[in-house]
Amino acid sequence: MRTPLIAANWKMHKTVAEARSFVEAFLPAVRGLEGADIALCPPFTALAAVGPLLAGSAVALGAQDLYHEDRGAFTGEIAPGMLTELGVRYVIVGHSERRTLFGETDELVRAKVAAAFRHGLTPILCVGEQLAEREAGRTEAVVTRQVEAALTGLEAAQVERLVIAYEPVWAIGTGRAATAADAGAVCRLIRDRIRAAFGDRAARGLRIQYGGSVKADNIADFARDPDIDGALVGGASLDPQGFAALVRAAAEAARGRRA
Numbered sequence: 001m002r003t004p005l006i007a008a009n010w011k012m013h014k015t016v017a018e019a020r021s022f023v024e025a026f027l028p029a030v031r032g033l034e035g036a037d038i039a040l041c042p043p044f045t046a047l048a049a050v051g052p053l054l055a056g057s058a059v060a061l062g063a064q065d066l067y068h069e070d071r072g073a074f075t076g077e078i079a080p081g082m083l084t085e086l087g088v089r090y091v092i093v094g095h096s097e098r099r100t101l102f103g104e105t106d107e108l109v110r111a112k113v114a115a116a117f118r119h120g121l122t123p124i125l126c127v128g129e130q131l132a133e134r135e136a137g138r139t140e141a142v143v144t145r146q147v148e149a150a151l152t153g154l155e156a157a158q159v160e161r162l163v164i165a166y167e168p169v170w171a172i173g174t175g176r177a178a179t180a181a182d183a184g185a186v187c188r189l190i191r192d193r194i195r196a197a198f199g200d201r202a203a204r205g206l207r208i209q210y211g212g213s214v215k216a217d218n219i220a221d222f223a224r225d226p227d228i229d230g231a232l233v234g235g236a237s238l239d240p241q242g243f244a245a246l247v248r249a250a251a252e253a254a255r256g257r258r259a
């Protein structure tokens with residue numbers, strides 16, 4: 001069975017000093033924990049400080065975005081090699097805030113996923129429908145389009161290592177999480193599409209997280225579902241003790257999943 005991945009997306013929160021004190025409190029609180037992988041995705045400015053603090057721990061370093069070119073005149077952007085140099089292992093790509101606030105297209109997301117793989121980074125590809133799309137019965141069509149567009153040109157062996165985060169946009173930061181049944185159904189749909197396009201091995205290896213108002217007291221519902229492989233967590237990842245409790249609850253619940 002796939003090990004769930006609980007990833008913290010801090011978004012535009014925490015200075016370097018705040019990031020350091022989070023890690024100092026968080027690591028002892030999850031030491032020795034088994035049954036879930038953990039990643040922290042601080043803002044770019046804190047990566048160089050957080051990386052060395054995580055070295056030797058079971059907690060991986062992630063980034064929130066990257067640019068798809070290796071270098072050049074792209075003011076304000078961050079190249080993949082700048083992330084790998086700092087020990088970054090995961091990179092969030094295509095978050096709905098990037099898509100809606102910063103105009104990222106399916107094509108740009110595809111280029112970023114490819115760039116991440118080219119540099120040995122594991123993308124956490126975010127997909128999810130808006131409220132109006134859900135209400136119009138278009139969830140399946142939207143999510144399928146986003147997944148297919150982002151994975152065009154990849155090899156099955158790459159897809160097997162990929163992480164997809166299903167984050168319905170209406171559930172992000174609203175306190176209104178999807179039900180585990182609805183989230184699980186979309187995750188199954190994604191896995192079926194991956195199986196059809198890339199084969200059974202890729203579909204079995206790929207991790208599909210849920211994201212959107214995940215908290216310590218609802219994570220168990222998601223983590224028990226055999227097709228939900230952990231969570232991408234925003235607001236509830238900002239407090240070290242609260243996030244540690246969330247990770248522990250996820251690991252505990254995931255133990256009950258069907259093998």
Ligand SMILES: O=C(CO)COP(=O)(O)O
Pocket residue numbers: 009095167171172173174175211212213214232233234235236
């Ligand atoms: O966008 C998210 C993670 O990427 C989810 O954010 P919240 O957990 O704050 O709803």
